[in-house]
Amino acid sequence: MDNTTTPRKKQSQFKEVWRRFRKNPLAMVGLVIIILMLIFAASAFLIAPRDPVTGLQGYNLQDWTNARQFPSSENIFGTDHQGRSMLARLAHGARFSLLVGFVVVGVGMTLGVTLGSLAGFFSGTVDNIIMRVADIVLAMPTILLAIAIAAALGPGLRNVMIAVGIGAVPSYARIVKAQVLTVREQEFVEAARSCGASDFRLITKHVLPNCAAPVIVEATMGMAGAILSAAGLSFIGIGLQSPTPEWGAMLSEGRQWMLAGYWHLTLFPGLFIALLIFALNMMGDGLRDAFDPRLRGAGGSARRFKKMQLARLKAESESGGR
Numbered sequence: 001m002d003n004t005t006t007p008r009k010k011q012s013q014f015k016e017v018w019r020r021f022r023k024n025p026l027a028m029v030g031l032v033i034i035i036l037m038l039i040f041a042a043s044a045f046l047i048a049p050r051d052p053v054t055g056l057q058g059y060n061l062q063d064w065t066n067a068r069q070f071p072s073s074e075n076i077f078g079t080d081h082q083g084r085s086m087l088a089r090l091a092h093g094a095r096f097s098l099l100v101g102f103v104v105v106g107v108g109m110t111l112g113v114t115l116g117s118l119a120g121f122f123s124g125t126v127d128n129i130i131m132r133v134a135d136i137v138l139a140m141p142t143i144l145l146a147i148a149i150a151a152a153l154g155p156g157l158r159n160v161m162i163a164v165g166i167g168a169v170p171s172y173a174r175i176v177k178a179q180v181l182t183v184r185e186q187e188f189v190e191a192a193r194s195c196g197a198s199d200f201r202l203i204t205k206h207v208l209p210n211c212a213a214p215v216i217v218e219a220t221m222g223m224a225g226a227i228l229s230a231a232g233l234s235f236i237g238i239g240l241q242s243p244t245p246e247w248g249a250m251l252s253e254g255r256q257w258m259l260a261g262y263w264h265l266t267l268f269p270g271l272f273i274a275l276l277i278f279a280l281n282m283m284g285d286g287l288r289d290a291f292d293p294r295l296r297g298a299g300g301s302a303r304r305f306k307k308m309q310l311a312r313l314k315a316e317s318e319s320g321g322r
Helices: 013-021 025-042 086-122 124-139 142-153 157-183 187-194 199-235 247-255 264-291 293-321
Strands: none
Touching: 013 264, 025 086, 025 264, 086 124, 086 157, 086 199, 086 247, 086 264, 124 157, 142 157, 142 199, 157 199, 187 199, 199 247, 199 264, 247 264
16 A cells, blocks of 8 residues: 655645735725726627717717716716717727726836846946936826827827837836846856856846746736826827727816716716726735735734834823823
């Protein structure tokens, strides 16, 4: 009889991160909201299909007899000032907002990771040139930089993504550079170099995979910032323009009717923006804690220390009063 026991298989890093992530209730709430937003955006053409007669998109079908209708059983979110369904425009607006977020994060991550890895791995002149350019971009507020670029390029979806994406590159570059400076000195990198691995292979196969965690967290947070910046550009009139149903543009259109009492024209676009930003931030916090559980422990220790201080001050005040 074989008494040998099979050793328990070590849990993969992904499963361990997921196990810690799902223990965070706020992070799970954020994930659920994001999944619902993705489903909402994916079903936009089912909610508001293209009109077969006029060829107009479903979000641009006008019914002037029902303009500015309040939410009802017929129109869940009401209609806007041109009689267009708010539900249809919100659903299609989710597509544009999420598209902007994904593209901006993709562009910022691709350029930022490439530049950051080069600056951290080679140092010297390459590092100085890349980081000084990044410092110049970071010296300007992101939203002002996006406004300047969007104003120069003109309104439109592509120009908005370019304007917001350029401002996102330096953050990724600095994060990746800091990680690469640490990882490149590890023994496994030296071992790979001694085996004749090229610089390209060292960066792509050994260094960058060990820098993934902070980049993923930054991407989640960056997507929230990109969506908010795009909404801000559309709100002030240099982003996506009507009849494109971008949430920021819908807010800008609806604000002129607020004093007339048509609260639903601004409430629902603003609520959807706030929900999506909240969800992305909560999921980003959860990913940060999941990838580095020491942060959660540090936060818990800080909260316990603060409670102990408050309890001690309260006890001292009570004893002083007596």
